[in-house]
Structures are given as structure tokens and as C-alpha cells.
Amino acid sequence: MFNKKKKKVNERLELMRQQSRSIEEFRERAERELINRHFLLSYQKRNLQLHSLDWSQSEHSSFELQSGGKISYKDYLQKTYGIKSPKQEMCVVKDKGGAVFLPQHIRLTITSKQSDAVYENVLEYVNPSTKERLSRIEDFVQQISQHHSSKAEANKKSRNKNKAKDQSKSNSINSEEEEEEEEGKNSNVRIDVDNESDKLDIDFEIEEESMTTPAYVLQMPKIIIYSDEGPIENPVDNFKYSLCRGFLDGTKQLRQWGVVFESNPRDRTKNDEKSYQSFVYAWEEYCKKRRFDFETGPILCPQPRPVSDLMDESFYNDTVRRGDEFLVLILPEGIRGSEVKARFTKAVQKPNFPVPVMVQCIQAATCNNNNACLGTFEDIMIKFGNVPYRINPCLPHGATFINPNDCWVVGVDVSHVVNKPSVVMISLSRDPFQGSLRQMHFLCHLNPSRKEIVGFSNMVNVMYQVLEEGYQATLREKKSLPGCIWIFRDGVADGQIQELFTKEVVGIQRALSMFRDAWKLKKWRPALEYLLCNKNTIDRFGKWDEHTVSVRQLDVPCVVFDHVLSDRLWDFIIFGYHRSKKEKTRPVRYIVLLDGLNLANDKAAAKGSAMDLFQFVFGLTYMFAFSVPFPLGGTAQPSPIQYAKHYAESFSQTILASDRCLKDLNTSEKLNRPHVVTDLLVLIKAFFMFLIYCLSYILTQFRNDPNFGISLLRNIHIIDFKKIHFYTKQSIS
Template structure:
């Protein structure tokens, strides 16, 4: 990199946008209730002592979080910290406002602690050792300075440390009282004590989340409801019917049916479910209930599986009858196998096993389970706020919390009310002016349509389930929908039936060739009718996208066969309307655009909007690389985008490693299409937490600046280097709003689309705001939190907020305002497709896999990420 760019990049980390002095004023002012409560401004931000707290067993193996918490509770109960001490526990740290009675400051004190068996009698007593050492004081005054109204303080490590300490004090009592996940979520038992099951036997628990947050001139506490999934606790025999039930089963198996045994599919389902799960057994005569980690399920039933005892072989069922005087009631069911450290295998019949409570289910949910979880957690705003208010009064009870009292933190239990603003929706046009109503609009004609003459249909479904005549009728309706909206469509595409067993690639290649033969030109589009019930729509969809995009270079559109069935013609017509939007966008058309003068970048010179996101694999995919995606607008209406993706080399790296290279390609593409380079760039970056802001600014803004030097020339020989506005987009937060006056809400009780909050629950000096851009008819709308980190164009508050809102109306996938800006929406879809373009061997995956894939590790040299074929890499294949 040239020296000038190096010098500029070195200072990037110090340039973080401040909130403009003139506040925003656009829109109608409304009073909103927030799910934040206020910490008294009398809080003194004291100094807090902190100690390391390391727990280990007799073999010096580090104890887990639950055992460490039990040790802390036991020591506190036995007054090991001092008779009047009120310490709080935060994993490997203990905090206290007064110095604890553990000896001299500089020495490490060791304690032996015996923790009892669990309340249900499971597990065993453990003798553990804890080493406690004084580490120093944490001064909370930096966060006090940070929240002052005329503060010039910036977010840094001291602010993060202060929030960690304050959250430990705020959450310590409830975490020790209830089942907890992480540091901020608790799950009290439901009032009716009835578990909520999702498809696949997974239990969903609903609870509450609490986090201390910086606000305008004071601290706040954000309280919300939350939900997550667990393995259901209890006897395995009672849970098996729920685990093996499919959506095609009319009823759950009875105990009598279980006694007759299980088929191979059902055993495989149980094997996947139980692998790595902690259980305890209930058959011992001494009433002990030892815990074990499941290795797998045996393929043979208990009354057939044999092992050698002395000089004879006996079955598991015989062993239990002779040794424990217990006749198995479910002898035809398989056994759980536990492999001990010495490689010995121990077999336990399912009827003597229970799942230990409190175990998170962290594997990927099925489509059906995810859909049902969304339905069960979607509640109206007033119900959400009522639940939160009840939790504040009955569960958190901040006024009675001795830990908060110890540091002088008083909390007002009433919700903070703020003055929000509802800005007007933009005017759209498809040749006729369109004004969105409630975040949606009707679109009968497209403003620009391509010709669709070279396309074909391939059906990956049995002819009996999707007969040819049914497919033809459905495609006629799709052709009619496209034609009505202005597209010139060849009405009779060839229809082929694919053979997945022979390989999807061969079937898709045949479909592409059929389209080419029809009009003697390259295929424009392949419609793929998929069978959702076999692999799941996402699995087949991923295969098709990879083959069509990286091998054939042709646009694809998947349709689930069941949607084509004729029981509900109006529903299929509606689906065709939605598919038409996508097809037109994918092939280079434009559905609608913002009306003239709606896009205001504060300049008459060319502008460009970027969106970026990174796909990170889940915990069940250890070692899988992250995939980054960037897309950018290449036209003045900001409706046509070009996308790029790349694989990060470092495991779990939050930074987009190849941002410079992708930005260079996108800038060059803009120049090819417009014969000029952009003067102004607005870059929206998704998926970054507050603690990573400075790191992202330093790394990714530097990468963009290097890209500008490469494309524009070091001194701007090819034109003035662009002004860069860099904005973080946060969707994963717990802020919610509800209008105080019913007349200010929409029909669902939510804020109206276009609602902005940028006071009271944010800090004064940082340029951030909450924007709820969409309608949420089912549940409580989640606003998106935007942080402007770099503002070289000096956008005023109203300008960047209205521009951001308008960019939420331009997705080619739907006729409604979406919850965040369109370029981020597209980048997310590109990343989710591109994750399937990685040739990854899957080593180290799964709960019982190796620990490969630690943060900072690099992916193997054999791992590759395929690129899109040149024929469609500059098309909107991701719509």
C-alpha cells in the first residue's frame, strides 16, 4: 500500500462520527413507551473490587460454569467471603463493593468446597478446589462520564468493563434463583408448570432478559421477554413419542405401541437427538442417580443385546432382572450406550434413564420447529409490555435487591417514555405514483421488464405427486402473472422430470440445454419444482443454487410442489405474484423505484450504496469457515445491485477479510455501467456488536480506503476520492416500543412504519438511532438500531434517517417496507447462498465432534469457496 494511504488508514480508528448538533425534526412527534427503566441519576459510579475465581477438581481440570456457580453459592452460604459481604459472581470473576475477607490482597487463597447432589437427587457430591485472588479495582466513573449530556467520551474497553460489572450486580440474584442462559437471560418455571414442545420433542422455554445500558444522562436497564430451546427434562420413555413424531403422524405413540419396538427411522431419529446429552439413571438400589453423557443408541433392543458376564453371555434385560430385580417393561427398545474414559461401554435401558434438566438445545432447528417457535413467541405489544411489567415487579424486584443496594443503584420500576417521530413514507413509481400505506403497497405493473424467452422447468418430485398436467396449469398461471405485470414471456417452456438419484447436476444441465435448444440462446432461467418433504426445502434449494450459480451460470427459482396443488387457486395466484417480483428482479428488471427527488444524497454527483454481512456457522458446524458477502448499487435509482462473496481464512473472524478486493470489483463494475466513479458512498454493515465497533472501523474502513486508492488512484487521478459514510446495522437487540396513545399505533398495536427514536435510551454524543421501518401484524415489531461510525459527507440527522427509511422500500422480493435497508437484506441472502458454495469436509462438526474451529484458527488449504459463473455474477441472482 502506498505511504499516503497508510497514513490515512492509521488515523481511521480515531474518526468516529459524533451526533450532529442540530437534532432531527422531521415527522410527527408521538409519545412512546419503551421497555427500558431508569437508574437514578444519584448513582455515584463507585469503585468495585474484583477477584479471579478459578475452580478445579482433584485432577486440576477446570470446572464448568454450573459447578463454579455452585461453589460460589456454597462459599457465600458458609460466609467464606465475610459475614456481611455481598459479592456477585460473573463466571471467572467475583465483584464486591467492599473488600472480601479472603486474606492479604496479593496472595492467592485456596478453598476446598464440597458441593451436594442436585435437588432432584441426581449427580454426586463433588470435592472441588477454588483459588481466589485479588485483582484490583474497577472504577465505574468512566461510564458515568460517558452518559453525561455534554460528554465527549467514546466507547472503549473501560465502558465495556463497567457494563460487565454493572450487569453482574443487576443479574446476580435472579441468575442464582432461576435457570439461566448466559449472563442476562433467566427462565423461571411457567405458572401452569406445563412444558411447551416444538416438533421433534424440543422444549421451548420462555423467560426474561435484563441488561444495563447507557442512556441520555443516566444509565438504563433494558428488560424484555425471551425464548430459547432446551432438551426436555424427565423420563425418556415419556419423551420418545414427542421426539419421533412427524407432521405426518396423526397421534403420538402410546406406551403399548412403544412396547412393540421402533423401526429403523425412529431409532436413527432418537440417536441423533440423544447423542451428547446428559442423563441420569434411576435403577440403582442405593438411590444414587449418577449422571452420564450419551455416546449413542445401540441398534439392538435390550432383550437381544448381549454382553459377556463371566463365562456366559446374557442380555441386558436378563442382567437387570438378575442384578436389580427389575423386569424391563420396554425390552424391545434399544439401550443408551455410554463410553467411559477407559473405552468401556455401559448399556442402559431407556426406561431407567432421565434427561438432566437445564440443557440447552443448540443444534439447528427444523423448518417446522422454527416456524412454530416464531408463532408461539409472537405476542402483541400490550401483552409483551404487561409481561415485562409483571416481571419487573415480581421477579427482578430491583428495590429489594441487596446487590444493587450495596453499590447504591436505585431503579425506577416505571417504563421510560420517549418522544419518537414518525416520518412519512417515500413516494414510489412504476409509471404511476404509489404511496405506501402501513408499510405496504399494491403493484400491478413493473416499471421495467426483460424478455423471458429461454427458460425451462424441472420437477424434482414424483410424477404421482406432481403430475405433468398439474405442473403445466401452475406454470400457465405463473406466465399469466408475469405477462400481466408487463413481461414478454415465452408461454410454453419445456418441462422435465429430474432424477435426484442420478445427480442434480445432470438433471439441471439437461434443463438448461432444453431452454437453450428452444430459442438457440443461453438459458435465462430454470424453474425448479422441489419436494420439500424429502430433504427439506433449504437442502434442495442449496444444491440447486450451487449448481446453477457456480457450474451452469443460469438464474434459478425454486417452487415447492405442494404450493402448486389446485385446492386453493387464489393462494397459488398470490404465490405467483410474489414469484413474479423475484423473477423480474433476478433477470435485470425493476419492479418499482423511488419517485423523482426522493433520493437525497446532498449532491448531484454519482452515489453508490453498499451492504455487507458475514455468515457465521452455528455451534453444530465447528471448523466451518465464515463467508462474507458485499453488494452495491450500480444505478442512480439504487434498485439494481451487484453482489460478491468470499470465504474468510480465519475461523470465527468478524472482519470481512477480502473487503478490499470485493470493493474494487464493485467499484469497477459501477464505472463500467455508468462511465464514471461514485462521488459518495454509503456503506451499511450488518452483524457487528458494540464491542467490535472500533475494530471494524480500523480494519474495514481501512480496507475501503485502500480500495479507493487502487480504483481512483493514490492522488485521485481518475477523479476525487469518494466521501464515505459507514453505518452499522444492528437487529439483535432487545429494544421495543409501543405508542402511549392508541390512536398513534397501527392496527396491531405497534408503532407505525417510519418511527424513529434517537433520545433518552441512546447516549447524546454518538450518532445512532432506532428505526422501525416495517409493519408487524403478528407480534411486536423490532426496530433496527443504526450506528453512524463515519460521516465524511456530513449528513444531517434528518437526511441520514430519511435516506435509511427510503432504502427499506426497495427490495425486489416483496411489496412492503422491510425491517432494515435493502442492501443489507441482499447481502444476507448472498451470504446464506454462498455458505453452500464452500467445499468443506465437516471435520470437527457436531456436539460430540472435536474442538476444531477455535477463534483465530485458519481453514485448511483444501477448503475452497466457488465463485458465481461470469454469466450471472453481475445479475441479481440473490433476489
């Protein structure tokens, strides 16, 4: 909980200083009341813990930059965040990681532990049940209706008194005093009405009764895991993941892998040997739980890779050995751990690194939590390419309208970070309902900072390379291309749909056409389905109970498809209920911008094709493999968007101040990691196609007219530039 009216830390310190008799008493009181308190920064949305007060520093104290040189805290805040620090500080604040903050930009917060008495009441008030929420809305609507009725009665009384006044003037002559008194009464009525209208002047009416709308109940998808008896299938909300004994679609054995951790006997803050021992113990428990053999199972024992200082990049080459297939990095606590994660991951995955390798990070404190470590081992095996589960979306009409085994799904999301370029991440899954990264590809493009929409040419280029990478993998596996490609886009408001369509949607269509022509796949014409996903919807729904004559919370997953939606667009709202979430489940709105499968066709719609679409999208919410075994249900958005969002945020963290060009952000092509699009091969191909057309046009004219060269030099306008421009578009498409 946070209140902007509360005093900042520097104001609290000044008040303590005035109330203290000596400096020693003041500092002792400040440390007693402030240390271990949580605080928020005025220039960042970060919740940190105050670890210590450094009385030897102030806003003018300086520190060393990573790029070299020194700068004061005051100048750094002005340069980086554009904020001024006019107040004189008595000290600086430090967190556990040693990061320094100025008290004049800090406000203390109250955690749930410090407000146990009222915390639950606050949560119930700000996040009420559906029944309570609708009751509040109905009360608000009734107040508006009462205002309308009272305003109408006041106006009626005013009109009646005015009529009575006119009649009295025509029938009898009143004295001037009586007329003034009557006018005063009428003026008082008008003043009261005007004052009331000033308080709440509304030019619309709201129906007091809530609107009812039909909803289609969705079926819970079924999950397939490998047990002692082989693959078994159960509803995803009612299965025991403890029965999992292996992996589907073949097992990839992780033979040689290491655990990197700090081991410095001279410095206790840089010694995580106990965390490593706890991690190895957790590996043993994981193998016992899955009944894996220690020597021949899917994951063998890790090797220790101690390092004296993880901030020193000169030690990174020693952590990776020839033949390594995977690395686990135990991170130090605090901000130092975040910096180690970004540096180490980026260094060992560069193309020029001796042995590029995949990395899984884990906090040192998490190693002591056995259950959390078990989830880490699942993530390791998923990243390594194993398949712990598959999902059956349970489409009502099978593969009649949508074939889950004959489609690719693509997710597009943009991550925005202050003072960094916006990262556009595109994820491609060639097997949408396989719970693994085995058949997934990731490419990213850098947009200008805070820019959401991708430019037309950039989208053509990125999508072309995504298709090319997926096609080459398909050829290696000797599989066929899909009959449908699904695109899921997140983070776009309704007011940006037109710009999105003219740039991104048309760019994807152009990339498909260019890819088909470049690889001579004239017969391959996949259907394109483009869905816009918006989870920031304010709509809430409840279930009408005829027995209690009241509204109660939804207890089944469902989709709202009529009555309360747009008349111009095909949109629907999915409520992905799960019994663990209950009231925390929020509806998500989807807008279908392209319908290449013709699911909205009259014939298909009459047979229930839309129900297959709803069930297909709902099944994808259980395909974010890092969430298995789904203790809180599926993700809020489909897995293509979740993967794009996850890797966009992680990739943004690897962009450092020392990076100078796009090649500094490259990762090895041997790793299944996001790759930056650094060239414009597609646009170069389009340019050369334009030149070839121009040359062929000129040669054709030379053959038909020997004097064409002379006329061309004299009259350049003889070439039909409109026609050339038209064919340029065709060649690009």
C-alpha cells in the same frame, strides 16, 4: 415449546419397554405415541418431524459417506459434532427425508396445534404489548424502591436501639440478665437486616417514573409501479399491487426457460409430474393477473425438463439446452431436497458448465399453492433483471444533503455455519431505489470459521474488486461514478467497533484510494458514509396518551435520536412501524462511524440534514425486492444488508465436503451471482509499487553519487527504511 428437563426419546422408550408385556406391544405403543411428533436435536437448532422408527439399526450401524467409505452413526456424531453417544439404542429415528438420528440426542417438542388451549396465552405472555411491558417494568422498579425504604427503616431502628442501650449503660446499672436480653434483641434485629440484604443486596437506585424522549415521525416512502395508465405513485403502506401490469425501465423478455423435476414411474417418491402441471397452471394464472400475453408477454411458457434422479449429476447436462435463459428446479421434500438444491445449483452455474444459467428453486408442495407460485414468478423476473417497482424515499429537503440518484450503497454481512468457513458477503447496488437485481453486484470472501471481522488486507482486496466491477458496468452503460458511497455493516457488537474501524473501515478507505490511483480518477473523490446496524437492541418505546394518561403502542414509524442514546457516538434508533406488524415491530439501532457528507456539521444540522439521513435509511428497508408487495412492511434492516445476508447464507449451503480449493466455489462471470475472491491482485500491485519505488530510489542515488553502489554494498543501512515504509503506506493508500 421445549423443556430441557423433559426426558429424551431413549428414556421414553426405556420406560415404555418396562411397562409393556411383550416386544410387539412395546413397539406398537412407541410408534403410536412417537410417530409424527416434532423434536429438537441437542447438537443443532433444528425442528424436525419424526417419520418412522427403524428397529433394525442402532448407534453402531453404519452408512456410506458422500466422499466414500462407511462410518457408524456414533463415530460420525463424535467426528462431526464432537459429542459422545454412550447409551445403547433400541432403534434409530428417521425423518421424512430418510435422515437418521439417535434417540439419546432427541427431545420432543409441543407444537402450536398440540397446545391450542394455552398457545395464545403463552405468546401474549412472552411478547406482551408495550403498555403491559412498561407496566411490568414499573412494578419491578417499585419492588426495588420498597426494598430500599424497608432496608433504611430497619437500619434506623437498629441505630435507635443501639443508642438507647448506650444511654441505659451510662444512667443506670442494669442486671446482667437484662443486658443479655437486650443484646439478644439487638442481635435479632441485625440478623434480620443481614438476611434481608442477602436476599436483595443492590448498590443502585432506579427512578420509578419512565423516561420520556422526543421522536421524529418518519414519512412512509412512496412506491412506483407500472399500471394500465403508466407509472403510478402511492404510499408503500397503501397501494394495490394487483394494479401492476408490467415493469419499469424497460422489460427483458424471458423467452426460453425450463422446469426441472423428477419423473420416475418406477418410484413414486421420485415423481413430481403433478407438481410441474400445477406450476404451469400457476404460470397461466400469473399471466392472466398481470394481463400478459401468453405468446408475446414478458414471460413465455416454460419447457419441461424431466430427470429420473436429481441426485445423479450425470443427468444435469441434459437439463440445460443451448439458448436457455433461466431454470426452475422443483425440489423433493425433506433433506434430500436441500442436498439437490446445493448440488444442482452449484453444478449448472460453474464456469466450465456448457450453458451456465440462473436457477430458481421451489418445493414440490409449494407448486400446489397458487398464491405462493405467484410470488415465485415475481422472484424469477427480478432475478432475470426486470424492475417491478421503484421507491421514492421522500427526503424532506430533496437532494440538498443526500442525492438518492447519485450514490452507491454497499452491504456487508457474515454468515457463520458450524464446521464451515464464515462467508463474508458484500453487495453493491448502483441504483439504491430500483427494486431489481439489474444493477447489483455480489462478491464474497471466506473468513476462518466463526470469525466476524474481516482482516485489513482482505477488505482492501475485496472492496477494490467490488469497485472495479461496478466501475466497468458503469462504463458499459455510459454513466458517471457516484458522488457518495454508503456502507452498511451488520453483526458487530459495541465492543468490536474499534477493531472494526482499524481493519474494515480503514481497509475500505485504502481500497478507494488505490482504485482511484489505478484508474487515474484523480478528480473523483466520493464522500464515504459508514453506518453500523444492530437489530438486537432491547429498547422498547411507547406513545404517551394524555387522554388516557397511559402508554400505548406506537402507531407511526419514527426515530429516537436523543436522551437515551450514547454520548460518545452518533447513534439513533428507527422504529419501522407497519400496521400489519403492530407489536412485532422491533427497533433497530444505527451508529454512524464515518460522515463524509458532513451531515453532523453545525450548519447542515441546523437545517435538518439528520432528518434526511433517517428518511434515507428508512426508505432502504423497502428495497429488498424479494419482499414485494411488502405485506408485513419493510425489512428490519436496510436492503444492502438483507441482500448480503441472503446470499451469504445461500452461498454457505453450496460449500460441500468435496470442495478442496477456492476454485471449486467459482461461479460463471456471465451470471449475476456471488463470486469468490480467489486472487490477491491488489496486494500484488502494492508489492510491485514498492519495488518500483526502491528501484527509482536506487537509480536516483546512482545519478547523484557514482560511488553509491560501493557504499550500498558496504553499508546497507544507508537506505532510510523508515522513509521507504512510509512511502509504502502511501502507495498502498
